[in-house]
Amino acid sequence: GNSVTQMEGPVTLSEEAFLTINCTYTATGYPSLFWYVQYPGEGLQLLLKATKADDKGSNKGFEATYRKETTSFHLEKGSVQVSDSAVYFCALVSSGGSYIPTFGRGTSLIVHP
């Protein structure tokens, strides 16, 4: 079956530090890959996505590249801000059959001033 593995958190950084949150996946076929973010007191929202190998998704300074050879979709940001403090979820949707997204466990990011 499909699965998503994320690094355990929390990840604690100082403002302007470089961020990487690792995500690897197991899926049949060619899934679409997503990062969702949940800010405090809010629901999850789509941050970025990539639908095929070597695609790079980007939004709000965050980037992730779909790496089929390593089955990975690591999230990166060059300079984090306090406002980036949130929980980040990696997710996938299979290329065939069910359209139900499969999520990882989430990684909490805490950014200190």
Next chain:
Amino acid sequence: EAGVTQFPSHSVIEKGQTVTLRCDPISGHDNLYWYRRVMGKEIKFLLHFVKESKQDESGMPNNRFLAERTGGTYSTLKVQPAELEDSGVYFCASSQTSGRARSGELFFGEGSRLTVL
């Protein structure tokens, strides 16, 4: 436009009691999903409605869980009787179509936190 709303935001009950969670999707969204996140673990799929019909309920853990979506509008998720392992955050999400969900256009509520003592 109102987003996905869930009620209650937090519920604390004793083992053996009943709890009903409610989700109001975005107006016009035929697809409604329930997910659950147990502390620190994956967000796990529970079930998927298309309008009032259960499209996929493969994630429902057991028959203590009952989900309904009367008239294809809001949905309720009842847990009866609640057990300790049911504690977690229950998320509801909606999308206009299944295809849009596949594209990531899934809109989530803030979640209902359930604590079973």
